[in-house]
Amino acid sequence: MPPSEILLNVVFYVLAAAAVAGAVAVATSRNIVRSAFALLAVLFSAAALYALMKADFIAAAQVLIYVGGILVLIIFAVMLTHRITDVKLSNDSTPGPAAFCACLCLLFSLVVVILFTAKWRRDSDVVTMGGKAFEVAARQYQADGATGLAFGGTAFEGTVVVSADVLAAPDPSRTIDQVVFTVSEAARPEGAAKPPGASGDLDELAADRPPVQTRFVPYGGRTQTHRTEFEKLPEGEYHWRVKLVGREKDAKGGSRDAEWTFPAAKTDFSVRRGVTEPIARALAGPYLFAFEVVSVLLLAALVGAAFLARKEVKES
Amino acid sequence: VSLIFTRHPLEHMLLLSAVVFCAGVYTILTRKNAVSILMGVELVLNAANLNFVAFSQYTRVGGVHGNVFTIFVILLAAAEAAVALAIIIGIYQNFGRVDVDQADNLKE
Numbered sequence: 168m169p170p171s172e173i174l175l176n177v178v179f180y181v182l183a184a185a186a187v188a189g190a191v192a193v194a195t196s197r198n199i200v201r202s203a204f205a206l207l208a209v210l211f212s213a214a215a216l217y218a219l220m221k222a223d224f225i226a227a228a229q230v231l232i233y234v235g236g237i238l239v240l241i242i243f244a245v246m247l248t249h250r251i252t253d254v255k256l257s258n259d260s261t262p263g264p265a266a267f268c269a270c271l272c273l274l275f276s277l278v279v280v281i282l283f284t285a286k287w288r289r290d291s292d293v294v295t296m297g298g299k300a301f302e303v304a305a306r307q308y309q310a311d312g313a314t315g316l317a318f319g320g321t322a323f324e325g326t327v328v329v330s331a332d333v334l335a336a337p338d339p340s341r342t343i344d345q346v347v348f349t350v351s352e353a354a355r356p357e358g359a360a361k362p363p364g365a366s367g368d369l370d371e372l373a374a375d376r377p378p379v380q381t382r383f384v385p386y387g388g389r390t391q392t393h394r395t396e397f398e399k400l401p402e403g404e405y406h407w408r409v410k411l412v413g414r415e416k417d418a419k420g421g422s423r424d425a426e427w428t429f430p431a432a433k434t435d436f437s438v439r440r441g442v443t444e445p446i447a448r449a450l451a452g453p454y455l456f457a458f459e460v461v462s463v464l465l466l467a468a469l470v471g472a473a474f475l476a477r478k479e480v481k482e483s
Numbered sequence: 484v485s486l487i488f489t490r491h492p493l494e495h496m497l498l499l500s501a502v503v504f505c506a507g508v509y510t511i512l513t514r515k516n517a518v519s520i521l522m523g524v525e526l527v528l529n530a531a532n533l534n535f536v537a538f539s540q541y542t543r544v545g546g547v548h549g550n551v552f553t554i555f556v557i558l559l560a561a562a563e564a565a566v567a568l569a570i571i572i573g574i575y576q577n578f579g580r581v582d583v584d585q586a587d588n589l590k591e
Contacts, residue, residue, distance in 0.1 A: 172489050179488040183499045190506035193522055194513075206522050209503065213529050220496070220540045225532075225553050232557050237525065237564040244518045244568045248575040266512035270505045277501040281494055308489075317493075317541050445547040446554070454551050461558055468562035475569035 179219060186212035203242050210234050221309070221323045224443045294318060295334070296409070296429040301343075302335040303409050303429050307436060308394075321437050325401065329434075330394030331409045333386075341425070343386040343413035346393040351379040353404040353435055386413070406435035496537035504530035515582040517571045521564065528560050 185208055192205035210233045217226040295304050307316045308328040316322055329348050382395040397407075408428060415425040439445055450458050488495045507526030514520050532553045539549025571581050578585050 176488045179492075179495065183495070186499060187502050187506075190503045190526055193526060194506040194510045199516065199519060202519060202522055206525060209526065209529065213533060216496070216499075216533060217536055220492075220536050222536045222540065222550050222553075225536055225550055225557075228554060228557055229532075232561050233525075233529075236561055240564045240568050241518060241521060241525075244521070244571050247572060248518065248581045263509070263513035266509055269512065270509040273508060274501060274505040277504070278498060281497045281501065320541060321546060442547055442550060446550050449547055449551045450554075457555065461555055465558060465562050468566050472565040472569040475566070476572050 175219070179216075182212045182215050182219065185209075186216070199245055200242075203238065203245060206241070207234065207238055210238060222442055224446055294434060301333055301411060301427060303411075304332045304334055305409055305429075305434055306330045306332075307407075307434065316436060319435055319437075321439055323439050323442050325438055325440065326396060326398045327400060327405075327436060327438070328394055328396045329407055330392050332392050333389050333411070340416040341413060342415075343411050345412040346384045346386055347381060347410040347412055347426075348384070348395050348397075348407060349379060349381045349410065350397050350400070350405055350407040353406050386411070400438045402438050402440055404435065404437045408434070493537055493541040496533055496541070500530040500533035500537070503533070515584055517567075517574065517581045517583050520583065521567050521571075524563070525560065528556055532556055 189205045189208035189212065193202050193209065196202045196205060210229065214226045214229040214234070217223075217229060293304050293306050295302060306329070307318065308330070309316050309322055309324070316327065327350075329350070331346055331348070333343070333346075380397050380400075382397065384393045384395050387393065410426055410428045412424075412426045414422045417423050485491065504527055507523045507530060510523030510526060511520050514523065535549040535553045535556070537549075539547060574586050575581050
């Protein structure tokens with residue numbers, strides 16, 4: 168495991184611990200001011216987790232709106248409605264063994280669904296490709312080689328790491344020298360405009376923007392993970408292939424060069440530069456109506472809140 | 484599922500948000516104070532947001548649809564918090580406390 172991956176694991180567990188501790192403190196603290204500050208910890212951890220998931224725009228919006236707006240509103244509500252001194256009375260909770268049991272049952276069912284029932288586990292991380300002689304397990308990762316990138320998922324940076332493990336032992340007549348990874352742009356649907364030079368074929372390399380990149384990794388043995396990194400991929404849809412290059416014995420007893428290519432059945436991904444621009448396009452495109460409805464709703468909420476909170480002026 | 488986050492990031496995020504969601508539900512169920520209930524609602528909404536972004540990032544559905552929904556949820560949470568604060572202040576002016584079991588005038 169490379170150091171950046173270890174670091175990502177540590178960061179996730181620290182943030183998750185902060186979020187869980189904050190949530191539990193919100194749920195159990197008898198002091199309402201303490202509850203509010205525990206909520207602050209939860210909101211900040213959630214923002215950092217969004218950044219960990221490459222959703223940088225959401226992280227910024229979370230800090231701006233939740234921490235800067237909603238949490239300040241909540242603290243104002245605490246200040247306006249309580250004497251801060253008698254905090255002991257201010258956050259009284261009903262005795263809740265029944266509620267506790269209900270929440271435990273809810274948590275248990277959620278965990279069972281997440282871990283054992285739902286189908287999304289299977290297409291997340293690894294695909295096994297069988298060949299005539301070998302079996303290869305292929306994985307793909309985000310830019311820093313750490314966070315897993317689901318097959319068919321979107322990488323929000325131009326760098327993607329791919330890896331292959333040779334699972335089955337080559338039989339004695341065959342040896343492997345190299346593992347070759349090839350990334351190419353996925354075939355476009357019929358009728359779609361082809362950018363110049365874009366092709367899935369190795370022979371037609373474009374001069375300025377090669378649609379195919381190939382990397383060679385020396386074969387290190389069956390137990391070793393062969394991984395390499397593709398940088399500066401432009402935006403688009405891609406798929407990649409694994410090729411094992413080596414030698415095999417021919418019928419006369421001599422040896423000849425041979426290679427085994429594994430069809431990239433599901434090894435595809437797409438590349439987008441940052442998440443902010445796609446969000447803007449989505450908001451201005453398919454979600455335009457929802458966006459307008461939400462803005463009208465915000466206006467209605469503003470007017471309603473001002474109406475509810477106004478002071479009655481007594482006419483004398 | 485192994486305990487290594489980077490091997491199964493989606494499951495880790497879903498489990499984390501399940502815990503936060505249950506804490507929020509517990510807060511909503513056990514509190515009488517309206518401000519505390521509002522905090523529980525915020526916890527539940529944050530758990531949902533984590534799920535949206537995790538599915539958007541780690542599944543083949545992909546794209547940015549989950550991120551867009553998260554933005555909508557954050558905006559609606561802001562509107563909800565503003566209206567809830569106004570209602571809480573109204574209850575406080577009428578009853579002198581903000582316990583939700585006291586504001587039962589509609590029953591009579």
